[in-house]
Every structure is written in structure tokens, then in C-alpha cells.
Amino acid sequence: MGDRDEVERWYTDPKNPDTDGEGLTDYEEVVEYGTDPTDSDTDDDDLDDYDEVYVKGTDPSDPDTDDDGYLDGGTYSRYTTPTSQ
Numbered sequence: 880m881g882d883r884d885e886v887e888r889w890y891t892d893p894k895n896p897d898t899d900g901e902g903l904t905d906y907e908e909v910v911e912y913g914t915d916p917t918d919s920d921t922d923d924d925d926l927d928d929y930d931e932v933y934v935k936g937t938d939p940s941d942p943d944t945d946d947d948g949y950l951d952g953g954t955y956s957r958y959t960t961p962t963s964q
């Protein structure tokens with residue numbers, strides 16, 4: 880990711896490797912996971928992208944990873960575990 884791409888394409892800060900501050904680098908978000916490097920919770924499910932990738936094992940671009948009708952963050956708040964399919 881070049882500085883120009885960061886500024887013009889993704890609106891991220893080329894001097895900060897993690898623009899949204901949730902723990903995934905801008906590079907990881909754009910290239911590896913397809914998430915928004917300026918939004919710590921890309922899919923708006925009340926779990927930040929880092930937790931979805933490295934802690935919970937859910938999909939940071941799908942708000943209901945296991946398709947049970949509950950957002951991943953809500954599923955975890957009810958003590959159940961969504962699983963990737």
C-alpha cells in the first residue's frame with residue numbers, strides 16, 4: 880500500500896499503520912480481510928474487526944457469521960458462539 884493509495888483511495892493516514900485504532904493494520908484490513916481501515920467495526924455487529932479476526936473467529940465483513948438471525952456481537956452477549964461456515 881503506497882502513501883498515495885492510503886490518502887486518495889482508502890482515506891487512511893500513511894503515518895499511522897492502524898488508522899481506526901482497533902489493532903489490525905490498514906494493510907491487513909484492505910489486502911487480507913477486505914474490511915474498512917477507517918471503521919473499527921466494518922460490519923456494525925458490535926464486535927471490532929480485530930476481535931472478529933483474532934479473538935472470536937467470526938467474519939468481520941458479515942454481521943451474522945453463523946446466519947442465526949443475531950448479530951455476532953449479540954450472539955456473544957447471549958453466551959453462545961457463532962461459527963464461520
